Amino acid sequence: MVKHSPGREELRKVRRESRSLYWFVGIFSFVANMLMLTGPLYMLQVYDRVLGSRSEATLVALSLLVVFLYGIMGILDHTRGRIMARAGARFQAALDKRVFDAMIRRSAVAQDPVAQTGLADLESVQRLIGSPVLMAAFDLPWTPIFLAGIMLFHPWLGFLALGGGATLVLITLLNQLFSRTPMLQANVTSHKASLMSDEIRNEAEMIQSMGMRGAAFRRWKVARDTSLGQTVLANDVSGSFSSMTKTLRLFLQSAMLGLGAYLVLQEEMTAGAMIAGSILMGRALAPIEMAIGQWAMVQRAVKGWHSLVDLLDKVPAEQPRTALPKPKALLDVQSLTIVPPGENRASLKTVTFRVEPGQAVGVIGPSGAGKSTLARALTGVWRPAGGMVRLDGAALDQYAPDVLGTHIGYLPQRVTLFDGTVAENIARLSPEPDPEKVVAAAKKAAAHDMILRLPDGYDTKVTAGGGRLSGGQMQRIALARALYDDPVIVILDEPNSNLDNEGSQALNHAIRSLKAEGRSCLIMAHRPAAIQECDTLLMLDQGTRAAFGPKEKVLREMVANHEELQRSAAMGGVR
Numbered sequence: 212m213v214k215h216s217p218g219r220e221e222l223r224k225v226r227r228e229s230r231s232l233y234w235f236v237g238i239f240s241f242v243a244n245m246l247m248l249t250g251p252l253y254m255l256q257v258y259d260r261v262l263g264s265r266s267e268a269t270l271v272a273l274s275l276l277v278v279f280l281y282g283i284m285g286i287l288d289h290t291r292g293r294i295m296a297r298a299g300a301r302f303q304a305a306l307d308k309r310v311f312d313a314m315i316r317r318s319a320v321a322q323d324p325v326a327q328t329g330l331a332d333l334e335s336v337q338r339l340i341g342s343p344v345l346m347a348a349f350d351l352p353w354t355p356i357f358l359a360g361i362m363l364f365h366p367w368l369g370f371l372a373l374g375g376g377a378t379l380v381l382i383t384l385l386n387q388l389f390s391r392t393p394m395l396q397a398n399v400t401s402h403k404a405s406l407m408s409d410e411i412r413n414e415a416e417m418i419q420s421m422g423m424r425g426a427a428f429r430r431w432k433v434a435r436d437t438s439l440g441q442t443v444l445a446n447d448v449s450g451s452f453s454s455m456t457k458t459l460r461l462f463l464q465s466a467m468l469g470l471g472a473y474l475v476l477q478e479e480m481t482a483g484a485m486i487a488g489s490i491l492m493g494r495a496l497a498p499i500e501m502a503i504g505q506w507a508m509v510q511r512a513v514k515g516w517h518s519l520v521d522l523l524d525k526v527p528a529e530q531p532r533t534a535l536p537k538p539k540a541l542l543d544v545q546s547l548t549i550v551p552p553g554e555n556r557a558s559l560k561t562v563t564f565r566v567e568p569g570q571a572v573g574v575i576g577p578s579g580a581g582k583s584t585l586a587r588a589l590t591g592v593w594r595p596a597g598g599m600v601r602l603d604g605a606a607l608d609q610y611a612p613d614v615l616g617t618h619i620g621y622l623p624q625r626v627t628l629f630d631g632t633v634a635e636n637i638a639r640l641s642p643e644p645d646p647e648k649v650v651a652a653a654k655k656a657a658a659h660d661m662i663l664r665l666p667d668g669y670d671t672k673v674t675a676g677g678g679r680l681s682g683g684q685m686q687r688i689a690l691a692r693a694l695y696d697d698p699v700i701v702i703l704d705e706p707n708s709n710l711d712n713e714g715s716q717a718l719n720h721a722i723r724s725l726k727a728e729g730r731s732c733l734i735m736a737h738r739p740a741a742i743q744e745c746d747t748l749l750m751l752d753q754g755t756r757a758a759f760g761p762k763e764k765v766l767r768e769m770v771a772n773h774e775e776l777q778r779s780a781a782m783g784g785v786r
């Protein structure tokens with residue numbers, strides 16, 4: 212029994228939306244295939260009537276009729292091609308957002324190949340829908356009709372065509388059997404090689420500076436050669452089948468004519484029927500031949516369809532949520548346990564604490580203590596394996612993710628920007644950044660003056676790696692991005708790792724103004740300067756809450772070298 216799959220249902224539902232288009236294509240194909248009979252009928256008339264009667268007028272009249280009918284057939288064929296191309300485009304457009312969202316949501320929590328290939332999979336299905344191969348499927352029901360027509364001319368011819376057709380189908384099945392694995396392997400390995408080259412290119416600076424180019428090349432070359440080998444193998448296999456098909460087709464055509472000629476000599480059939488039979492066979496076998504020729508595309512699309520089903524099954528569509536009012540900056544974390552995706556060990560265990568409006572909480576602890584894990588959980592990216600996070604009384608998943616993002620500002624430990632202007636980056640990629648909000652966020656992050664000093668100010672182009680920006684400048688722009696649109700809670704993961712003294716002071720100023728506005732702030736930190744403005748500390752150790760309370764008290768109780776920390780914090784400077 213086929214397992215119930217919501218993903219498959221979703222894809223089928225979208226496919227059904229183009230049902231009316233497929234009906235049109237079906238009707239057009241019906242008429243076009245009827246008109247396919249023009250060729251054989253013309254031959255029958257020419258050989259058996261025109262040549263017998265030697266009537267030029269009949270030949271001209273018949274030829275004009277054929278030109279007209281072929282013209283209509285051509286128009287119908289062209290039109291159904293256009294309709295199918297649009298059906299494919301419609302399928303893709305209807306699913307683009309859903310698959311894009313699913314890819315992002317899945318990639319945020321797991322290294323899943325189906326999440327990496329989602330959009331390419333969708334494109335492969337769209338290509339198949341718009342391709343002549345699928346149209347051949349509409350012609351396939353005519354194959355038996357054409358074969359029956361040949362049978363009417365003479366049963367022997369019919370059996371020959373039938374045998375030929377059956378052999379072609381057998382070749383198609385063998386092709387599927389033998390080429391499936393090499394073709395999938397070729398796709399997978401070539402995807403891997405191109406991912407690796409992207410990765411290497413993104414790290415070009417480091418690779419160049421550390422003399423790693425040769426080693427990187429050798430690593431990539433292994434992936435590239437594997438992919439090349441698999442592609443050659445896949446081409447060898449499918450190439451052999453397509454040559455076999457071509458040879459068989461040529462042989463069948465001659466065999467039909469030879470057998471036809473023999474039957475004409477035996478006076479069991481007319482010469483017109485011999486030619487018409489050969490043409491009909493060509494038409495009957497054309498869809499099968501087309502399928503074999505384009506088999507790689509068919510396989511890619513089938514694989515794409517299954518991967519999409521898998522992706523959509525794993526990431527169900529988001530249900531609309533009742534919009535909640537803008538929350539107060541009140542965060543309640545109850546017995547929160549987080550197991551990182553793909554792991555079976557919790558990196559945060561039953562952690563409980565509460566953040567009140569206007570409070571800044573410093574989260575401290577050694578490396579691997581679970582600080583970044585907590586940040587990811589509080590932004591709603593990693594779901595709790597146990598316990599709960601409530602924002603102003605509502606569990607985080609009661610807010611739509613995009614809405615939650617506007618309530619919670621997040622500065623990740625590893626900052627990346629996007630290709631675009633500084634303003635677009637601060638406005639979180641909004642296509643029409645609100646200049647007032649952008650400047651307000653930058654001012655709050657004390658990044659305004661720094662941005663104005665850039666060559667084009669807020670319109671300076673930056674890239675994912677920052678482009679012309681320094682690490683500290685990137686971090687300050689990312690802080691402005693976190694503060695964009697006045698989130699009620701701001702989570703800053705190692706916000707000062709790249710900041711100089713001025714940057715650190717700007718950060719502290721930003722935290723002070725957030726507190727004054729009644730917003731709350733969580734700062735994951737290693738460096739004491741970052742927790743200078745915090746009134747409360749949460750100390751994590753191996754994923755558990757080691758201490759929580761007023762800063763002085765926690766420092767006194769938990770941190771052995773507290774005096775040293777106090778001193779450097781007071782200097783507000785770099786360790």
Ligand SMILES: Nc1ncnc2c1ncn2[C@@H]1O[C@H](COP(=O)(O)OP(=O)(O)OP(=O)(O)O)[C@@H](O)[C@H]1O
Nearest residue numbers: 551552554558576577578579580581582583584585
């Ligand atoms: N994406 C992930 N997949 C699997 N395990 C993870 C992932 N991220 C973190 N972990 C694990 O969770 C634990 C806590 O890591 P986390 O990054 O939260 O620590 P941290 O306190 O932020 O450390 P640091 O101060 O070095 O940034 C570690 O044991 C780490 O191996």
